[in-house]
Amino acid sequence: MAPVEAGTREAVIGLRVQPPQQDFVGPAATALADAEHCPGSEPMAILRDGVPIGFYRIERNAAVIAGRDLGPGAFGLRSFFIDAAWQGRGLGTLALEAALADLCRRHAGARLLALTVNCRNHAALALYRGGGFEDSGELYHGGRSGPQHLLLRRLPG
């Protein structure tokens, strides 16, 4: 994992998900441009041998994700994806684990990570549950493709 920088920016913009998955994440170019304009948002590249194969954003204020205050040390994860060519090989699982470790390394005060995931997104739900996220029981209805679960992951802190 590494922050998106000049050397990886174009490759990140070239990453794609499968067409049906576009219901669940927007284009990398849009997410990246938005992250670059939001002071609390950190655009991150998922690297394999130094080459981007995925992307995600860390939000330093989880309220951006959850729609409410989740207390001190609560961060948000959004736009997490693995390029279509690299999916289904366990890399999402490894990347999520590495993203959590990287977050804790960069932000000593991190205690909680929040994300929303579409109720129909079975691959991502399996990924996040396997990564220790728990369903808060709350449904978020602001998504563009239907209701989303709010998932929470306690961090070792």
Ligand SMILES: CC(C)(COP(=O)(O)OP(=O)(O)OC[C@H]1O[C@@H](n2cnc3c(N)ncnc32)[C@H](O)[C@@H]1OP(=O)(O)O)[C@@H](O)C(=O)NCCC(=O)NCCS
């Ligand atoms: C979700 C995503 C990141 C998973 O990446 P990946 O590299 O394919 O993940 P892995 O190979 O590590 O598999 C992770 C889990 O997802 C499951 N999975 C993968 N593809 C699946 C599919 N098409 N249907 C159901 N489950 C699937 C795997 O079985 C595994 O679960 P398990 O550990 O219980 O067996 C990837 O599918 C993706 O980028 N999707 C589009 C973007 C997206 O939806 N992001 C989430 C936004 S909240």
